[in-house]
Structures are given as C-alpha cells and as structure tokens.
Amino acid sequence: MQRVTITIDEELMSALDQYMETGGHQNRSEAVRDLVRAGLLKRPEADDSARHCVAALVYVYDHETRQLSKRLMNDHHSHADMSIATLHVHMDEATCLEVSLLKGQKSDVEHFAGHVIGERGVRYGQLVVLPSDVDQRDALPHDHHPAGRHAHSSN
Structure with missing residues (x-):
C-alpha cells in the first residue's frame, strides 16, 4: 500500500467522518479508498463504450x-x-418505480436506458453502470451454480 497525505477542510472532514461512521468503515483510510473506487467507476474511459457491463436502470x-x-x-x-x-413497485395510485438489471455492451445498455428514460411519462431515471468482465459461469444466477457456489472478486 502507498501512503498519501491530503489536506481537507473542516466541513469536508466532518462529512468524511460521518460517511465513515454510517458506512461501517474502521478508519478514514478505508472510507477514502471506498470513495475513490466509487469515483473511478464513474469516470468514463476512452474505449469504454464497447466494454461489457452490468447496470441498474432505475426509473419512476x-x-x-x-x-x-x-x-x-x-x-x-x-x-x-x-x-x-x-422489479416493479407501485408507489401510489398513479406512480410506479422500476429497477431493471441489464447486461451487455455499455453503449447498447446506455442507448436502451436513454430511450426508456426519455419516454413521455417517465418522471425520473438514472442508470448505474458497472464494468464487468463476466464469463458465462459468473453470469448465471446464484442458484444455477453447482452447490450454490459462485465467485466474487474483491478489490
């Protein structure tokens, strides 16, 4: 591991401490590593559009x-x-929430999500995309793996 020294103002440090406590992190370093990982996932890459991904499309x-x-x-x-x-949820008499889990080429997933979010009557939509180098075995639901076993990667 590398040691990095950063300077943070009091307000941001207070927010980091609250994030650490509510997120169950053991120390500030864990919390910062978690935030950096999340931030890096959001950063677009030059050749990102052809990359395989999994995603959650949330819309109301x-x-x-x-x-x-x-x-x-x-x-x-x-x-x-x-x-x-x-997943389809009735929020009230006129409003529905759906969460769709998707997989495929990132550009295709983003195009589909943009189409759904752009439909007249969709009030809110957000796509969360995670890169994935999934092989066929890992793409199966948990109960389709022998003896319920499956691989998880830890970063």
Whole structure:
C-alpha cells in the first residue's frame, strides 16, 4: 500500500467522518479508498463504450400516461437479451418505480436506458453502470451454480 497525505477542510472532514461512521468503515483510510473506487467507476474511459457491463436502470413513471406501460413492456421485450430482471413497485395510485438489471455492451445498455428514460411519462431515471468482465459461469444466477457456489472478486 502507498501512503498519501491530503489536506481537507473542516466541513469536508466532518462529512468524511460521518460517511465513515454510517458506512461501517474502521478508519478514514478505508472510507477514502471506498470513495475513490466509487469515483473511478464513474469516470468514463476512452474505449469504454464497447466494454461489457452490468447496470441498474432505475426509473419512476406515471402509469396513467397513455400507453406508457405498454411501450415500456415492449421496449424491455425487444431487448430481452439485455435484461436480467426487473422489479416493479407501485408507489401510489398513479406512480410506479422500476429497477431493471441489464447486461451487455455499455453503449447498447446506455442507448436502451436513454430511450426508456426519455419516454413521455417517465418522471425520473438514472442508470448505474458497472464494468464487468463476466464469463458465462459468473453470469448465471446464484442458484444455477453447482452447490450454490459462485465467485466474487474483491478489490
């Protein structure tokens, strides 16, 4: 490990300490490493668009918008190769929340997410993309692995 010295103002240090405590980190170094990893995942890479990824598309929509539920369902069906699973929650009488887990080439996933988020009646949408160099065995759900075993990488 490398030792790095940084200067942080009091307000930011207070926020870091709160992040450390609520996140269950043992010390500030762990908390900073966690934040740096998260920040690096958000940084676009030059050849990033062809990279395989997994992603969570989170969006809130008005299910009373004319034909929106049907259009969203058709969008998902026409991209079935990209879809892992979708969670649908009724937030109130007119509002639904969906979380769709996706996999595929990053540019394709982003294009699909942009289309869904851009649908008339979708009030909020966000895509969280994680790079993935997943082989077929790791792409299977947990219960499809022999004896329920699966690999996790630790960074």
